[in-house]
Amino acid sequence: MSKKMLSSMAAMTLLVGALSGCGGGDSSKPQDQAAKPGDTANKEERTLRVMANVIGGKTPEENTQFEQEVKRLTGITVKWEKPSADYDQKMLAAISSGEKFDLLQVSKEKMNILMEQGVLQPLDAQIKASKTLSDPNVLPTGEWEQVKAKDGKIYGVFTKFQGGTMPIIREDWVQKLGLKDPNTLDEYYNVLKAFKEKDPDGNGKADTYGLTFSGKPDLYELQGFFSAAGLKQRYVVQDGKKVVPYATDAAVPVWQWLNKLYKEGIIDPDFVNNDTGKMRNLFLGDRAGMITYWDAWVGTLNSTRLQQDPNTKFQAKGLPGVPGPDGKYMLRRGDPDVWIIPVNAPHPKTAFEFIEWWHSKDGITLGSIGIKDVDYKDNGGKLELTEQGKAHAQDHGTPFWYNKNVPNPFGLLPGVKEAQELVVKYATLEQTPSNWADANKIINTYGIKAITGELPAADAVKKMRDELKAQKLID
Structure with a gap:
């Protein structure tokens, strides 16, 4: 067995112990549907700690700007952590040491491992109650089969369309x-x-x-x-x-x-x-x-x-x-990329609110085109890429998305639409x-x-x- 695998297994064992010892509520009881921005029913402090692999700014400076853009668009104060390398190992090490996160970006493979360890919140009830995520124009109904776990529950929500x-x-x-x-x-x-x-x-x-x-x-x-x-x-x-x-x-x-x-x-x-x-x-x-x-x-x-x-x-x-x-x-x-909420997340309602927002026009714009006045300019509704935006190729973690209600303002690159249609039709x-x-x-x-x-x-x-x-x- 490789050293990398042994390291991951050891980290996973520590992770279970760390999470089981942290307060986070009964993971078998799903959270209520997330409140929307400004909803006084959401009594949580509207703040998030997020760890992501490819989602976020391209540089540490832009990552800070990414946090500020989330705050501007949602009112949520967010600490966005994006390791430059060895993401899975650093994520597991951080959690196993007792650190708490509200949201994690992981692959389906890692989601399944974490789910089997009992450290993730099931999200079925919230998804079903969410007008956004249950809308087939936002996330096609059939796609949810990709992220169902062995127990039939859903623990992760897509971050993007995976080709x-x-x-x-x-x-x-x-x-x-x-x-x-x-x-x-x-x-x-x-x-x-x-x-x-x-x-x-x-x-x-x-x-x-x-x-x-x-x-x-x-x-x-x-x-x-x-x-x-x-x-x-x-x-x-x-x-x-x-x-x-x-x-x-x-x-x-x-x-x-x-x-x-x-x-x-x-x-x-x-x-x-x-x-x-x-x-x-x-x-x-x-x-x-x-x-x-x-x-x-x-x-x-x-x-x-x-x-x-x-x-x-x-x-x-x-x-x-x-x-x-x-x-x-x-x-x-490709394995789906998903947002997951750990059982010990301090702000699970706000985390789910963010997931819903991520699939809105503003969330998709941030995840693809990027940050207003950094990656693009908005000239009366007409978006124009800056030189930095062109260099970032409209990819801040969401180069493609599911939501049919949100067209790409710059159109798709030549040949992509036809290639994606082949994936949807023939790929599993x-x-x-x-x-x-x-x-x-x-x-x-x-x-x-x-x-x-x-x-x-x-x-x-x-x-x-x-x-x-x-x-x-x-x-």
Whole structure:
């Protein structure tokens, strides 16, 4: 077991002790619906202590301005704590030492761990009573299934719309070479081979690859291809047993297909050393015709090239991957990011009031565009980004949101809407237990060996499966 995992487990044990010894009321009894700003029925002091990972200012100075903007817009005095690194470890350490927070921003994975420890307040009653959060135009009804815990209760409320991953193709290269978007593994092979061999960038040099992705720190992101075999990333439960589909015999043909691309020089041979930044740069720099990444980046990639050259023909486009034997596409949905309220929160009603406000127009504006007169100017209702706002790319923790009543005043970046529609239609969450990091290390190691041909795909899959079993990571 990794030192990081042992550290997290130790912190979690301390956390339970700390919370159980702190006053916070009976967590089995939900709070009343939160009061709105100015509601005298809310007898709590309207102040909050918040710890967040990506939500807030981009710098310590802007974080202070973020606190001031919350105060201006809601009347709530807030202390906004945003560690610069190692968020999960610092959050757990702070709570386990007895510190009290009103709101925490966490992933669904961390929410589930904290819920199992009994240190979170269930929010079902408040959500049901909330005109804001129960409105399907604000938060679609079906989305709540994503954050239901094993006990059927809801302990977290979405901070944003979380997208998914997919193959992203140079659609301008497709059109230039007289091709069509691929839909089967054979069609992907043919298109990617053409990107390698037919000089799609027109520079007369054999310097392009069909596909690149990130191999560091993780082998990332192949779900769109494994969809061809009907295989889901990470864990699934089959006949009551925990299984890693990428480590099953059904995965062998996909690993073999990837190895074929690698042997023929269609995959960037340095993918093992690529982080996501290098991967993106190869795509933006006309070196690779396809990457595998998040839907939001379709728009960012297009916008980046447009800013460099308004007349560019560059066009990134998201694809649904390859349909499986049942004809269905299978993309990956990112774990939801949620607000949670600890059982020992000093101001739980005000915390829930803030969660409701976060999904209002003002809350969404702050979480996306940013701070008035810092990130944007309001000229009689017409918003204009400052240079700082442009640099912050309309992302202060909520680049995309659910609320249909709040349009983006600047519109969506090119290609994002279509990519997000693919996510909503075809992407689902996978199971991510607390020991996933250990399993992922094994999958990465043997997955890379299978792609590069260091081991035959069948042998790599067998070794992958044997090690997962040996470490009791699968049944």
